[in-house]
Amino acid sequence: MSDPSVAALTARPSLGVTALGTYAPERVVPNSEFETRMDTTAEWIESRTGIRERRFAGPDQYTSDLGVLAVRDLLRRDPDALREVDAVICATVSPDALMPSTAALIAMQVGLVGAAAFDLSTACSGFVYGLSVAQGLILAGSARRVLVVGAEALSKIVDPNDRNTAILFGDGAGAAVVGPVPDGYGFQEFVLGADGNGGASLYLRCVAPRLPGGFEMSQSVGMNGREVFKFAVRVLGESGTQALAKSGLTSADVDWVIPHQANVRIIEAAMERFGLPMSKATVNLDRYGNTSSATVPLVMREAIDDGRIQDGQQLLLIAFGGGLSWVAGTMKWWAGAPSLHSRTPEEVGAWA
Numbered sequence: 178m179s180d181p182s183v184a185a186l187t188a189r190p191s192l193g194v195t196a197l198g199t200y201a202p203e204r205v206v207p208n209s210e211f212e213t214r215m216d217t218t219a220e221w222i223e224s225r226t227g228i229r230e231r232r233f234a235g236p237d238q239y240t241s242d243l244g245v246l247a248v249r250d251l252l253r254r255d256p257d258a259l260r261e262v263d264a265v266i267c268a269t270v271s272p273d274a275l276m277p278s279t280a281a282l283i284a285m286q287v288g289l290v291g292a293a294a295f296d297l298s299t300a301c302s303g304f305v306y307g308l309s310v311a312q313g314l315i316l317a318g319s320a321r322r323v324l325v326v327g328a329e330a331l332s333k334i335v336d337p338n339d340r341n342t343a344i345l346f347g348d349g350a351g352a353a354v355v356g357p358v359p360d361g362y363g364f365q366e367f368v369l370g371a372d373g374n375g376g377a378s379l380y381l382r383c384v385a386p387r388l389p390g391g392f393e394m395s396q397s398v399g400m401n402g403r404e405v406f407k408f409a410v411r412v413l414g415e416s417g418t419q420a421l422a423k424s425g426l427t428s429a430d431v432d433w434v435i436p437h438q439a440n441v442r443i444i445e446a447a448m449e450r451f452g453l454p455m456s457k458a459t460v461n462l463d464r465y466g467n468t469s470s471a472t473v474p475l476v477m478r479e480a481i482d483d484g485r486i487q488d489g490q491q492l493l494l495i496a497f498g499g500g501l502s503w504v505a506g507t508m509k510w511w512a513g514a515p516s517l518h519s520r521t522p523e524e525v526g527a528w529a
C-alpha cells in the first residue's frame with residue numbers, strides 16, 4: 178500500500194526561481210591596495226585564492242542598502258516580479274542590526290510592508306539555504322511567492338589589517354523570487370547541514386564573548402583558513418553528490434556547477450571530486466572575492482547574462498559557510514520570465 182505522505186510529497190507543485198537581480202558596489206579594490214598596509218603581495222593573494230579585486234560598499238552604504246539595490250535591479254528587469262510575494266528572507270552575516278531584521282528593512286523599501294520578513298544566518302550558505310526555506314514556506318501554504326535576498330557588507334565586519342581575512346572578502350547582493358514554474362522545471366532536491374563543532378573555525382563575536390567550551394571570539398571576523406579549506410572541500414563534494422543522488426542524477430547530467438566563491442582552489446578540488454572539468458563551474462571570484470551569501474546569485478546573474486545558463490539546463494548549487502554549515506541543491510533552469518534569460522542588445526541599451 179502506498180504511503181499517503183509520500184504521495185503528497187511526490188505530487189508537490191514545481192517551484193523555482195522566477196526572477197533574479199543583483200548589485201555590486203562601485204568601488205573596485207585591487208589586490209595591490211593591501212600591499213600598502215599589510216605584509217602581503219598582490220601575487221600571493223591571486224595565486225593562493227584566485228582573487229584579483231573585490232568591491233567595497235561606500236562609507237554610508239550598509240547591507241540593507243545593497244539588498245534594496247539588488248531588488249531594484251530585479252524590478253528593472255521584470256517590473257511585475259514581486260507580485261504575490263508574501264515573505265522576505267535576507268541571508269546575511271553582516272546585518273544592519275540584530276533587530277530590526279535586514280529583511281524587514283529591505284521589505285519596507287521595496288513595497289512589501291506586511292509580508293513576513295526574517296534574516297537567515299548561515300553565512301556563505303545563506304542564499305541557497307534561503308531558496309530551500311522559501312520552497313518550504315510555499316509548500317506549507319504560508320506564502321505564494323518568497324523574495325530571497327543574499328546581501329553582505331563584509332568590509333564593515335572584517336579587520337582591514339588582518340591579512341588572514343581582509344584580502345578574501347567583498348561586498349555585494351543578489352535577490353531572487355521563488356514561486357511556481359512550469360512542470361519539469363525548478364527545484365529538485367536540497368541537502369542542508371551544519372556542525373557547530375566547527376564554530377571556532379569561522380566566527381564573529383556578538384553578545385557572548387566566547388563559544389560554548391570557552392573559545393574567545395574577536396570583534397571582527399576570525400578564521401582558521403586551513404580548517405575551513407579542508408572542511409569546504411569535503412562538504413562540497415559530499416553534499417553535492419548526495420543532492421544529485423536524491424534527484425536520481427549523476428555529475429554527468431550536470432550542465433553547470435554553481436559554487437560559493439571563496440577560493441578557486443576549493444572550487445577546483447570540488448570539481449575534481451565530481452569528475453567534472455573546471456569549464457563546467459561558474460567562477461567570478463577573481464573580480465568580486467568572497468561576498469558570502471551574495472556569491473551564488475552574483476555568479477548566476479553573470480552566467481545568465483552572457484548566455485551560459487540556458488532554459489532546461491541542469492544546475493547544481495553548492496555552498497559552505499560559518500556554522501559551520503553547508504548546502505547543495507539541484508535545479509532545472511526555467512528561463513521563461515523576463516529576468517531569467519540573457520539580455521538582447523536593445524534591453525542592455527534600455528538599462529544603461
Ligand code: ACO
Pocket residue numbers: 216217218221222225226299300301302340341344379400401402403405406409439440467469497498499
Ligand atoms: N599574504 C601573505 N602571506 C599570507 C597571507 C597573506 N594575505 N595570509 C596568510 N599568509 C601566510 C601564512 O601566515 C602562512 O605562513 P607560514 O607558513 O609562515 O605560517 C602561509 O601564508 C601559508 O598559510 P596558509 O593558511 O597555509 O595558506 P593557504 O594556502 O591555506 O591560504 C587561505 C590561506 C587563502 C585563507 C586558504 O586557507 C583559504 O582560502 N581557506 C578557506 C577560507 C574560506 O573559504 N573562508 C570562507 C569563509 S565563508 C563564510 O561563511 C564567511
